[in-house]
Amino acid sequence: xxxxxxxxxxxxxxxxxxxxxxxxxxxxxxxxxxxxxxxxxxxxxxxxxxxxxxxxxxxxxxxxxxxxxxxxxxxxxxxxxxxxxxxxxxxxxxxxxxxxxxxxxxxxxxx
Amino acid sequence: xxxxxxxxxxxxxxxxxxxxxxxxxxxxxxxxxxxxxxxxxxxxxxxxxxxxxxxxxxxxxxxxxxxxxxxxxxxxxxxxxxxxxxxxxxxxxxxxxxxxxxxxxxxxxxxxxxxxxxxxxxxxxxxxxxxxxxxxxxxxxxxxxxxxxxx
Numbered sequence: 652x653x654x655x656x657x658x659x660x661x662x663x664x665x666x667x668x669x670x671x672x673x674x675x676x677x678x679x680x681x682x683x684x685x686x687x688x689x690x691x692x693x694x695x696x697x698x699x700x701x702x703x704x705x706x707x708x709x710x711x712x713x714x715x716x717x718x719x720x721x722x723x724x725x726x727x728x729x730x731x732x733x734x735x736x737x738x739x740x741x742x743x744x745x746x747x748x749x750x751x752x753x754x755x756x757x758x759x760x761x762x
Numbered sequence: 763x764x765x766x767x768x769x770x771x772x773x774x775x776x777x778x779x780x781x782x783x784x785x786x787x788x789x790x791x792x793x794x795x796x797x798x799x800x801x802x803x804x805x806x807x808x809x810x811x812x813x814x815x816x817x818x819x820x821x822x823x824x825x826x827x828x829x830x831x832x833x834x835x836x837x838x839x840x841x842x843x844x845x846x847x848x849x850x851x852x853x854x855x856x857x858x859x860x861x862x863x864x865x866x867x868x869x870x871x872x873x874x875x876x877x878x879x880x881x882x883x884x885x886x887x888x889x890x891x892x893x894x895x896x897x898x899x900x901x902x903x904x905x906x907x908x909x910x911x912x913x
Binding site for chain 2: 674675676704707708710714715717733737741742744746
C-alpha cells in the first residue's frame with residue numbers, strides 16, 4: 652500500500668497510489684496512515700483519485716484512520732472514483748466525511 | 763490460481779481460488795479482466811465487483827477462519843443480469859442463515875462502526891440472494907442487474 656504525503660500549509664495531503672484499498676491491504680493502509688499522520692497537522696486530505704475500488708474492509712480502515720486522528724483533527728477525502736463513491740453512499744458514510752470533488756482550492760493554490 | 767475459464771464465447775466465467783485475501787484480490791482482478799465482465803457498463807461492473815468482493819471476503823474471514831479451502835465462482839450473463847454462484851467447503855453460516863446486514867447507527871465522531879457493511883452492500887445491490895448448506899458446502903447465489911446502478 653503506497654501512500655505519498657505532502658505537507659501543504661496546515662494541510663497534509665496523502666495520495667493513495669494503489670488502485671484498491673481492500674481486505675488484503677486494509678491493515679497496511681491503516682498502519683501507514685497512522686505513521687504519516689503522527690506529525691501535527693490539523694487537516695488531513697486523502698486523495699483517492701487512483702483508487703478504483705474500495706471494499707468494506709477498506710472502508711472500515713478509512714473510518715479507523717479518522718477515529719485515530721482524534722476529535723481535534725479531521726480526515727477529509729477527495730477525488731472519489733465512481734465505485735468508491737457508491738460504497739460511501741450505500742453505507743451512508745458520505746454523510747460522515749467531508750468529501751471534496753477535487754483537492755480543496757487552498758491546497759491546490761499552495762502547491 | 764488457475765486463469766478464469768471463459769466457457770461458451772463470453773457468456774460465462776468460472777474461477778477457483780484459494781480462500782485467502784490475496785487470492786480474492788487477484789481473483790477479482792482476473793475476473794474483471796475477462797471479456798464477460800469487460801462487456802458490462804461501468805456502473806454494472808462496479809456493482810458486481812462490490813458484491814463479489816464482499817461475498818468472497820466474507821468466506822475468507824468466516825467460513826475459512828479455522829481451516830483452508832477453495833472458493834469456486836461461476837458467473838453467467840443472461841440478458842441484463844449476471845447470475846453469480848459461489849461455493850466453498852468452509853464453516854456454515856451461523857444457524858445456516860444469511861446475516862441481516864443492518865447498518866449500525868452512525869454516531870460521529872467517536873462511535874462510528876468500522877465494520878458490518880458487507881452484508882448490507884450485498885443485500886442492497888443483489889437480487890434473489892440465496893444461501894444453502896449442502897453436503898458440507900456453502901452455496902451462495904444471487905443475481906446482479908448489469909444495466910442499472912442497483913441503488
